Amino acid sequence: MDSAFFSDPTSKEFKEWRVSNLDGSSMTEIHIVISTMVLSYWCWKCKTAAEFHRSPAGFVGRGWSHFIFECVVFLAPMFFVLTDSYVYQTISVLAAASIYFRWKVPDAPRRHDKWAPDPRAEEFSRSYVPGKVTPKSYLSIYRAEMMLLTCFCILAVDFNVFPLKFAKVETFGTSIMDLGVGSFVFSAGVVGVKAFLPRYVDGKIKTTSLSHQLKAGLWTAFPLLVLGVARLVLTESVDYQKHVSEYGTHWNFFFTLGFLPIFVPLGLYVYSDLRVTSTVLLVVYQAMFSLTPLGDWLENAERTDLVSANREGIFSFVGYLAMFLMGMSLGREILSDAPTFKERRMRLVSVLGVWITACISYLLLDFVLGVQPSRRFANAPYCFWVASFNSAMIWLYMVIEEDVDSKLPPKMARAGRPSGYDVPAIVEAVNINSLTTFLVANLLTGSVNMLVETLLCGSFAAYSILAGYTLLFMLPALLMFRSGIRLR
Numbered sequence: 001m002d003s004a005f006f007s008d009p010t011s012k013e014f015k016e017w018r019v020s021n022l023d024g025s026s027m028t029e030i031h032i033v034i035s036t037m038v039l040s041y042w043c044w045k046c047k048t049a050a051e052f053h054r055s056p057a058g059f060v061g062r063g064w065s066h067f068i069f070e071c072v073v074f075l076a077p078m079f080f081v082l083t084d085s086y087v088y089q090t091i092s093v094l095a096a097a098s099i100y101f102r103w104k105v106p107d108a109p110r111r112h113d114k115w116a117p118d119p120r121a122e123e124f125s126r127s128y129v130p131g132k133v134t135p136k137s138y139l140s141i142y143r144a145e146m147m148l149l150t151c152f153c154i155l156a157v158d159f160n161v162f163p164l165k166f167a168k169v170e171t172f173g174t175s176i177m178d179l180g181v182g183s184f185v186f187s188a189g190v191v192g193v194k195a196f197l198p199r200y201v202d203g204k205i206k207t208t209s210l211s212h213q214l215k216a217g218l219w220t221a222f223p224l225l226v227l228g229v230a231r232l233v234l235t236e237s238v239d240y241q242k243h244v245s246e247y248g249t250h251w252n253f254f255f256t257l258g259f260l261p262i263f264v265p266l267g268l269y270v271y272s273d274l275r276v277t278s279t280v281l282l283v284v285y286q287a288m289f290s291l292t293p294l295g296d297w298l299e300n301a302e303r304t305d306l307v308s309a310n311r312e313g314i315f316s317f318v319g320y321l322a323m324f325l326m327g328m329s330l331g332r333e334i335l336s337d338a339p340t341f342k343e344r345r346m347r348l349v350s351v352l353g354v355w356i357t358a359c360i361s362y363l364l365l366d367f368v369l370g371v372q373p374s375r376r377f378a379n380a381p382y383c384f385w386v387a388s389f390n391s392a393m394i395w396l397y398m399v400i401e402e403d404v405d406s407k408l409p410p411k412m413a414r415a416g417r418p419s420g421y422d423v424p425a426i427v428e429a430v431n432i433n434s435l436t437t438f439l440v441a442n443l444l445t446g447s448v449n450m451l452v453e454t455l456l457c458g459s460f461a462a463y464s465i466l467a468g469y470t471l472l473f474m475l476p477a478l479l480m481f482r483s484g485i486r487l488r
Contacts (some may be wrong), residue, residue, distance in 0.1 A: 009455040012239060018032040018164070018455075019157065019243055023174035029327040031389070032177060033087060033166075034228050036077045037145045044073050044424055046101035049404045053106050058345035061420015070424040073097075074145070075470060079311055079463070080151055080177070084163040089426035118408040119252025121341035127414045128339045132197055133194055133486050134415070136334070140395035142390075143187045144427040147434050150180040151441035151473050152466070158445075158454040159462040168246060171299065171376050174385070178375035181253070182386030185260070189327020190394075192261075195337055196268060196328070213265035223451055227439065228254030240446065247374060251302060251313025259317060260324050267325060274329035280320040285315075287319045290371060298377055323374035326387045330354055330394070341413070348402065351395040358388035398408035430474060441473040 008014055047069070052059045061067075080086040156162040157177065166176040195216060231252050235242060247253065257475060271277050289295040294315075303309040334351065338344035362384035365371045373382035408417070423431075430437050448454065448469060457465065481485065 002244045012455045015158075015421075016243060019082040019167055020245075021170045022164055022167055022173075022175070024167075024169040024173035025176065027174055027385075029165075030174060030176055032091070033081045034149075034179070034389075035395075036081050036087075036094060036210050037149070038088055038393065039091060039098060039398060040074050040077055041141050042231060042400050043094050043098040043101060044070065045400055045404050046105055047073075048421060048424075049407065051102035051113050052418070053407065054104075059418050059421070061418060066420060067425060068427050072228065074424070074426065076147070077149065079466070082152060082166065083147075083161045084166075094205040105404060106270075106306035107407065120343065120406075120408075120413040123410040124413040126457055128337060130339075131198065132337050133335055134337055135423075138394060138401050139190065139334075140431045141398050141427055142394050143191065144432060145431050146183045146187050147437055148178065148474075149176075149439060150184055150343065152470060153180055155445045155448060155469055156466055158449055159457060159466070161459055161462045161466075166243070167376060168243070170245065172372040172374050174373055174377075176380070178188040178373075179386065179389060182320075182378075182382065182460070183321060183390055185257075185323050185360055186327040186386055186390045188257070188260070189324040190390075191335070192264070192324070192326040193331035194263075197332065197336060202218070207416060210265055210269050210308075213268070214262070216322065217261035217265050221258045224254050224261075224435075228252055228258055229440070234446070235396070238450065240449070244303075245312060247313035247316075248310030250306075255313060256317055256320050257423070260321060262403060263321055264324065264328070267321070273327045274332065278322040278325035281318060281325070282380040282383055285322070285372065286365075287316045289377065289379055290402060316376065316378035319383050319484050322377065323383045323386055325384070326358075327390070330391060334394070336397075338416075345402070345464060348395065348398055351391055351398060355388055355391040355395055358384045358391060364390055373468030414422075425481065426478065427473060429477040432486050433477040436480070437473060437477045440476050441469075444469055444473055 009018075017095075052061075077090045080090045153162070153166070153176065157164075157167045168177045168181075171173050171261060196213065231254055232250055234240070247256070266280075268274070269275050289298070298311055298315060301308050301311065307314060330351065331356075334347050338347065362373075362381055365381040365384065366373065371379065371381050373379065373385050375382055405412075448465065452465065454462070454465075
């Protein structure tokens, strides 16, 4: 290769070469780094609960001091661990702060008669409304933190402060960015099942028809496909660097997201059990990949026509569809309001079961059959890894909420909590306008790369740009949240 190629880090070719043929990092390292997300929530939750119990009448969870604390506890750790600078120090500080604030949360009043009915359970059952789906704070936290992680990484990877072991691998392996892509799809499935849940109307259970679901899917898909076309046109017109083996020559992630709402109703129409449908899809897809010439063609074929040029995006869509259905299957179990306190707690067991099942499936494929995970083709081990990780994260968030909220008065068992107690403002803002946040982050990433030679930036300049970028991509969501506007 030409020596001038290596001496010019500003060239498009160098930037594409820099993120090619990467091997990623170990799952252990990935899970340690991502564990800070759980610790951030635990710290915030305990601190907020301790403040509420200290002065319930005067509790205000939406002040400037709370906003600053949210930035410190949710955004600062992300900077430290994703630049591989202070991973264990960050974990230690968050864990120590969480334990301290948890100690500050007073225990619930002792019940003199342990055999008497639990007043929280009685209040919880009394406030149940059939068919109602109220926001779940653990899902809001989970989706928003995944979105923040994804948006931060798509620009951070262009700076030298971001370790390339966290960037997307070439073909087989695992990395944080690989996990982020899959988690984006899985989390969309968890909340996307809401449109397919039965509704309780006028004393009757009603479900939407296939034709209505397809119309709604097309309506949802249209703006995403338009964004995909717009991204393709813009990147080609400005000669923007791109990693062709990521999705293909013309395909991009917006196309994958756009086609999902169209195919999901068809999958439900074929068979209503989402676990079976997603598993069959993965088994058939993996069998074709491993036992037929398809695998070799996907890895090594020349890009001679439209299909071969975009084979990664086209064929990985099968895996992403299965992953989306897995998320919907989990969402079907936890999204609707639980009628009883006991059933809400049993959901912890259900999510734990999903986690264990997906984990065993991954271990069988990887360590027994020797099939490595591949984000590039969204094969079965990759999908089961993503499902395992995400169900584990949701389970941990649920455990934290169950533990801390068990100290609340009975009337707050289901609702009636003050604003700012359940979900921090920055998290709620990003969650209810997640697609808007993702779109703004993509536009800002392209703008920064066209205006700044990111690989020539020193550490201070890189951190400054990333800090400004993070605040900017969150700003529209925060403004819309404050104005009561909700797009997507």
